Structures are given as C-alpha cells and as structure tokens.
Amino acid sequence: MSIFINKNTKVITQGITGKTGQFHTEKCQEYANGKNCFVAGVNPKKAGEKIFDIPIYASVKEAAQQTGATVSVIYVPPAGAAAAIWEAIDADLDLAICITEGIPVRDMLEVRNKMKAKEAAGGKKTLLLGPQLPGPDHTRRNQNRHHARSYPPQRPHWRGVALRHPDL
Secondary structure (H helix, E strand, O other): OOOOOOOOOOEEEEOOOOHHHHHHHHHHHHOOOHHHHEEEEEOHHHOOOEEOOEEEEOOHHHHHHHHOOOEEEEOOOHHHHHHHHHHHHHOOOOEEEEOOOOOOHHHHHHHHHHHHHHHHOOOOOOEEEOOOOOEEEEOOOOOEEOOOOOOOOOOOOOOEEEEOOOOO
C-alpha cells in the first residue's frame, strides 16, 4: 500500500456547495496544509462562484485541467453519487474518494463495469476509495487530511491510514 495524499496533493471537492461538502471541506482546510490542498469545487449550477476562496467549476474535467488536481472527494447525495464518481473517473484523476453512504448497489455495479471497460480499452485507471468511506489521513509532519471525521486528528505520525467505517 502506498500513501495516497501528501502536502502537494491538489483536491477537488464534488458537492462543495452542499451542507456536508461545506462542513468537511472547511474542516479539512483548517488542518495542516489543507488551505493549499483544496483547489476546486464542482457544481454545474454555481460555476464561476467561490466558497471558502475555492473556485467552483461546472465539471470535474474542467476543474482538473484548470488546477492540476489529481484527487476528488465526493460529498454528493446517494441519488447522484454514482454519476459524480464516474465524472471523477472520466476526468482521469488518480484517486476518487466517495464519502456518500446509501448508494444503490445497482448504481455502483454500473460504475464498476464502466471502470473495467475503460481500463480494458487502455484508459487511465482511477483508484476509487468508497463509497461510504471517511477517507485517507496522512498526518506525517502535518501534511493533509481528506476525510469526514470532524473530531481533532491524531498527532503527526509516519503512517497513512485509509479507513472504512459504516457510520460517519
């Protein structure tokens, strides 16, 4: 296993304008290098606006091209989460972290099948963590956190942790 995030990781927040996306993005920005890490948000209806001084784009592909982001954290409700996951994968990001729980199994099977077809056709592989995953934490020398835990993080350590927890 390798470290998925570090102090130079650039992150897109899908669902940044929703209550959960705002809350967790703000908490992650407050931690260590998070202010420099979160570089874009995505909401097609609010493109061109800013939240927490983070520009909002209409699509993940546009956000990635404009900012150089390689990771997306997804805080989209269950009904639209599979489409948001696929949008991150289709944008050729390295990592997509989905926080959403309660996504219909059928929707996730469709995403998995599209991912396999994309890889079989020679497309770029995107690592998907989740759904229903609080996210990775890399606190080595106060680097970054990209997860949904609202309590204070652990002291700096030398390990990266990817958590799977059924309730946030």
